[in-house]
Amino acid sequence: MSPKSIVRTAIPDPPLRILFVEDNPNDAEMAKREILREITDFRDVLVDTEKEFRHALDDFNPHLIVSDYAMPAFNGMLALEIARSRPDRIPFIMLTGSINEETAVACLKSGADDYVLKERIKRLPFAIREALSIHAEQLKNERALEQLRQSEEKFRLIAENSIDCIWQLDKDFRFTFLSPSLHKILGFKPEEWIGTCIFDHEAEKNDEVGHQIAREMLENPQTFTTVSFETEMLHKDGRMVPLEIMGKPLFRSGKLAGIQGSTRDISERRQAEVALRENEKRFRELADMLPVVIFETDRRGRINYANHQAVDLFKYPLEDLVTELNIFDMIAPEERDLARDTFSRRLTGESFGMINYRGITKNGKTFPMLVKMSPILADEVIAGFRGIVIDTSKDQEMIEKLSASQKRFQVLFEYAPDSFFLIDTQGKIIEANRQALQMLQLQLADLVGKSLVSSFHLQGPDKKRWQNLLARNSKGLPTEMEEFSVKLPERSRTVIEISTYPAQIGSEALILAIARDITHFRQLQEELENHRKSLERLVKARTRELNKALRDSETNRDRIDTILKSVSDGLMVTDVNGYIILMNTRAEEYLNLHFAECINRKIGDVLYQASLIKLIGNAFTESKAVRTDVEVMIKAGVAHVLEAVAKPISVKKKKPIGILTTLRDVTHSREIERMKTEFLSTTAHELRTPLTSIQGFSEILLTRKNLKADEKERFLSYINRQSMNLSGIISDLLDISRIESGEGFKLNISPVNLNEIIAKRIELFRISHGEHTFITNFRAADRPVFADQEKIDQVMQNLLSNAVKYSPNGGEISVKTNIKDAEFQVAVKDCGIGMSKDQVRNIFRKFYRADSSDTAPAGTGLGMSIVKLIIEKHKGRIHVESRPGMGTKVVFAIPIQSNPENGAHIQGEDQP
């Protein structure tokens, strides 16, 4: 480079300014001359004092200082010192006459750029050149360093204050630098990552991306300027942090030296993105839910977005709407120009409210719609429009319907049969229907504005009531009907019924008052009330009559009841249909029923005695009294026999109105009858039995010629004993008949040797009863006893006869007599079949036969009752002991001393 050019390049503002510090102007001249040889473009100033020197430094601002080393007032070293104390390092050349090495070194050490010996002043330009270029270089370097430092400083500032983490990688992708923000983003301190490879920290799933880029970067670094990608890295605390990594390759000598980049935590961005998506989603959903069409367009009116209502309304598929169509396609052709005009005015910022357009569907169908649009701004510029479309065709229908409905209402109102008044909250009439006008005999014009109160001439309490109605309505409540008695034109007093209803019509609070003339109705009510009252009176009177009749009939019934109760027979009355009408207590007992339960029920339902039911039926069908015996169980399983007589009841020879049935308990009498019949039957039988022998054997004796003697004798003995038997039976019968008829029997008392009587009777029995053995033991003394001989004989006959009868297989019959305790005791004992307790108990009953079956021994059943009677008449006593199979013992005793009524008439007692 030429010196000039060097100077030019080294000096920012030519010409070169040189400051000479020389006390010797010649030396200065010399120096100048030398410099001129190579450098022409320069100025210079000469100083030789410190003061001047300093001054010149400030004023002249030299590019170069050439200073003499030694001077009287000033010296080069001092000048050097001063120069070097300044921040600008002005090149300083020491000019010296002579120098030794030490001095030279000292100059250089102190900061001189060079020294030139005065003897070699030719070197000066060269030294200047060198000094300047070195200085320039130095400056350049300094500047560069400064810049670098500044830039480093800036970088550091940025790096430290950046939210993003700024880093540098070497060519092996190891971190050489990481800004502190690493800690904020990933929780690691930069120190922890310095030296580590970036890929050590990347999240697994994004390995590929990073590695790919890294590979490409290595292969073709020049193709990369800046690369950025999103990834995720693991925060120190374990969570994944979404990051955006930007990197720029650093080159040195054309080769990849490293990478500089930044890492940004994009969590918020991510969240914002998600939120945005959410919002968009919500918006879409909302848009789809709303019943209106929502759309977005760009500046040209092309549709970017439409909700599905748009599809429904305009009938275009969604894809067409958002790709091919614009909003003007949705407007009826005749209105399109107007629409476009309005649209362009919108673009200028003019705003409009809702505009009515005629819309058109894909099918060409038109309909009324309302459209409202508002601009979408992006950076304060209109990017498009967002709007809604409301299909008002339905509204139109609605309006028409409403108006039709209103017309109907009008008709109803006008022609209603009741008077309708539409009044305001103050009670002033706004409207009245035909009926109302008729009622008041006025024209509508006369009524409007007047109060209802005055139209009906309501006063005092009526007026108050009316006002109460209004008050209720004002609270929004309807009212009940209120009656008012009013005077209407050309009518007498009228009663009207008014009810009021609050009605909100639009924003007006009105009241609908309905008035009905109920005069006629009220009259009817009154009549009805009078009618009712008179009816009540009639009913009361009638009731009194009925009550009286009831009481009478009750009295009668009580009388009848009393009679019925007192009758000892059961009485039952049934009607023609077989329903029980009456039943007295006795009948209840007999039939085991309660009249209360049987009344008005059919006899077939309550009675179980078929014979009785049949009887009553027969009485009715045969129309005459019929009779039957009915067996009933009266309580405790005791069977009774009732004689039932059913008689038809007829009044005055007309058809029977019912049947009267009488029930009489004939158990006892039937029993008696039965016993009598049986007695008679048995008696007849008893009589016939001995007669058979008597008749038979006597005939044999009379008719047979060739009988043996012993046969004859035997037959005669049979006849004899049977005659005795017969006589005994007959006497029994006679006794009984006497007792029954009330005659009783007499005792014929005389002193009697009872042993003798008894022995005689026993003998007779011996003769006639060979099969039995008769044993006697007369321990009693043969002394007389006052008794009826015949009767005691009768007693013996009976006892012995029974003993024989009830020991059919023969056996022993013993008779013992004894006197003890002033009594003559007789015991008759057999070893026969004996009797049971029951039979023993009943043995003395009249007609009682221990066994009355066909297989029983013969007997009338009278014997023992007569025996008992006889003994009792003798003031004696008798008892029977017996065990079945063990025989029977009968013991009687009569007092010896006592004197029974001699010949007294003893009335027969009715023995049980």
Add this chain to the structure above:
Amino acid sequence: MKTILIVDDQMEVRELVDVTLSADEIRIIKASKGKEAVEIARREKPDLIIMDVMMPGKLNGIEATRILKSDETTRHIAILMLTAKGQDRDVEAGLKAGADAYFVKPFSPLELIRKVEEVLES
């Protein structure tokens, strides 16, 4: 030779009938109870049974008659009821039981003979 079985609980009656009917060609068997009567009848197969109605024991005359008349082996035997009960219903009961004839006590022996002949001939 005809065999006649006399059934009556009373010894006298048995003897009376025996005496009445005894003859050379007639063999008389006697029984005093219904049960006995049935046994003997089955065994001896008499030509005629004169049966008293009223007898003590398990079987009276009517029962015994019923049994004999329903038994194939003894059905053919003629039975003459003999009883003091002479009322209609007793007669009816007897005949219903299967008796061939009825005879009332007391009776004339001669009349009994005639009746028996009548029965034996039929």
